[in-house]
Amino acid sequence: MKPCQTLFLSIAWVASASGASFIPSGSSNSRTSSCSTRSFLYLPDEAAAGKNNVSNGKANDETFLVNNGKMGRVSMVGSGPGDPDLLTIAAAKVIEDPDALIIADRLVSPEIIALCKGEVRTARKLPGCADKAQQEIYDWCREGLMDGKHVVRLKIGDPFVFGRGGEEVLEFRKMGVEPKVIPGVSAAFAAPLLGGIPVTHRGISNQVVMCTGYGRNGTSPDLIQYHKEQTVVFLMAVGRLRELCDNLCNLANYPRDTPVAVVEKAGCPEQRTVVGDLNTIADYCIRYDIKPPSTIVVGEVVDVLLNEGVGSMEERVQGLVDMAVPSSSDVVAASD
Known part of the structure; x- marks a missing residue:
């Protein structure tokens, strides 16, 4: 079991055409990890087909507690080299979402950060602490997803050009979500x-x-x-x-x-x-x-x-x- 990833709660769930629904039972804060006090277990739709190995009261590593019965979503956005005029139209639309939780790289330019409408958290990836900062990014993303938010992972340049974009996609999949990737000017x-x-x-x-x-x-x-x-x-x-x-x-x-x-x-x-x-x-x-x-x-x-x-x-x-x-x-x- 991986801390902060596999959390259990006694609930019943019902699959419907619109997706999985959530019916709490038992103590609302029952859990096996002290890392979260959320009260709902998110079971992706694929569980109905047996793809998530949810059986006998056990859940796999892609299972998360969420507080509103709905998992959040992730957009991975390339912010380009720094000039706001070089943002793609798609990127500009995403960062202007006032309800988004924007998790930005330290080197994203202040001019682009100024265009963000939602809450912005900046990862302080300084020499010697990059791995710690990366883990903090994942923790923030996990928190936003459990809150049902639109998490925007704002990266400098293009996410897939020496930006750990592929690594982060794999990590998000462990969280049970597939991010939407928006290219940036490298x-x-x-x-x-x-x-x-x-x-x-x-x-x-x-x-x-x-x-x-x-x-x-x-x-x-x-x-x-x-x-x-x-x-x-x-x-x-x-x-x-x-x-x-x-x-x-x-x-x-x-x-x-x-x-x-x-x-x-x-x-x-x-x-x-x-x-x-x-x-x-x-x-x-x-x-x-x-x-x-x-x-x-x-x-x-x-x-x-x-x-x-x-x-x-x-x-x-x-x-x-x-x-x-x-x-x-x-x-x-x-x-x-």
């Missing part, structure tokens, strides 16, 4: 664009690879080997940028002068772009105090628009740049 493609960097360009790059900076338990994922006509986009990696640059050179055979850009808070009013190469980018990011959420772009495409019209490659733009629109005429190099 920073893997939006951030380079907003920073004036095309991830592909004829004659420069004909392939794009997306990577995360952190594997399970804080490990470093394996790196794909260097190819001159290749762009690599790293998400969630700015915290170990120097280590990443060294590994690209030492383990993946990247030349030290390979161009690199870091786009911080893409699409937000505070967006900044820092450019350099594998030798210099880590120092630049320390100098300008670059923080998450940031997207790292590695490859020759970094120079395509930033250097066009500003001189030879020997005069490559480096350091902090300001690019209001992706056009070389708007580039202003820092005094480095």
